[in-house]
Amino acid sequence: MQKLLFLIIVIVVAINVSNACTTAVVSGKYTKDGRPLLLKNRDTWAINNSMKFFNAEPYSFLGLVNSKDSLAKSVWIGSNSAGFAIMNSASYNLNVGDTLKQSGLEGRIMKMALQYCKTVDDFQTMLDTIKKPYLLEANFGVIDAVGGAAYFELGNYAYTKIDANDPAVAPNGYLIRTNYSFTGDIGIGGGYIRYQTASDLFYEAVSTNDLDAQYIIQKVSRSLKHSLTGTNLADYKNIGENTPTFFHFRDYIPRTGSSSSVVVQGVKVDESPDFTTIWAVVGFPLTSVVVPFWIKGGEHLPAVVSYDSEIKDSPLCHAALQFKKDCLPVRFGVNGKYYININALLNADNTGYMQVLALIENEIFKRTETQLDLWRNNEITKEGVQEFYSKIDAFIMKEYAEKLNYKF
Secondary structure, eight states, X not given: OOGGGGGGGGOOOOOOOOBXXXXXXXXXXXXXXXXXXXXXXXXXXXXXXXXXXXXXXXXXXXXXXXXXXXXXXXXXXXXXTTSOEEEEEEOSSSSTTOOOOOXXXXXXXXXHHHHHOSSHHXXXXXHHXXXXXOOOOEEEEEEOTTSOEEEEEEOSSOEEEEETTOXXXXXXXXXXXXXXXXXXXXXXXXXXXXXXXXXXXXXXXXXXXXXXXXXXXXXXXXXOBOTTTOOBGGGGTTSOSSOOXXXXXXXXXXXXXXXXXXXXXXXXXXXXXXXXXXXXXXXXXXXXXXXXXXXXXXXXXXXXGXXXXXXXXXXXXHHHXXXXXXXSOOOSSTTGGGEEEGGGTXXXXXXXXXXXXXXXXXXXXXXXXXXXXXXXXXXOOHHHHHHHHHHHHHHHHHHHHHHHOOOO
């Protein structure tokens, strides 16, 4: 940790933003390939998202940013060149009765952590350094390249570390947090139904040894199951296309305000942190596809997820929001936005957005895993990552044009 880290103390006021995310920290001891995982299914008013590389010292880093944040002051999930990764979810039950105004600085805290932290312990030291009250209420999830995996539930005056490697609190090696903290006042906050849905899905994956990045992206972040009502909207996929079929869409893991879904796949203890992989679904998760990233590739990220000044967004996010309009088309009334046309996502003719995009995404996962195997057996280089990025760009643009009649 360098002394400059302590300058974080001077950060003061920002706009308080309301987020409602579904997140998870997974120990590498329990994943399919032995590598730790972070999930952030991001729900926010800031629905325009991009990916950005930060050339910094001591650690360069990659992260998800708001497209409208022109100075990239905040990062909402990311990883750095040391293999440290961080994300958060807002919590609403740690500062109950406290009248202090929240700062909304979670994104800036995470950006600072990515620049200066190498390990989970470094992040804890950083929290110990920040002047109290924190003016925050959040669950910060972190992993590192030496086996660390934990949440820090942080209120105005204190935090509690919950270790995903501790079988007493994480018997199956994973921890899930939505919009409440386990050390806060239970019954207050939000996301209790989403928590249970995610918990069921994670348990199913661990019990069958299927817990990996692809499972989390495709089966958790896009789950159409509702743990309270027992509803599964995917059951209505057998209705023919162009047959609007509406359902009230609240308390599912993907939400009307979901802006992205990102999984950071860490490394085994004996691996180089260069192999830390960010799997990012930029844009509304039900109408977008995953793109992989590595720090080694440097500043030239795939064009489809980089900020485009003409559209003032990343192209992939822009496309996802266009498709989203077909799935959530009701414009009248304050509650109209909560009704989803499942037929636009899934139907008997396999023309729904989720069905078409799954074909593209499955191929991205397949090609990326093949490339990762090659790199792990040889070497990962900046030139190699850049070349792969170009192939991913070209593939996505081609597939969107052919399968969705959409041109970037």
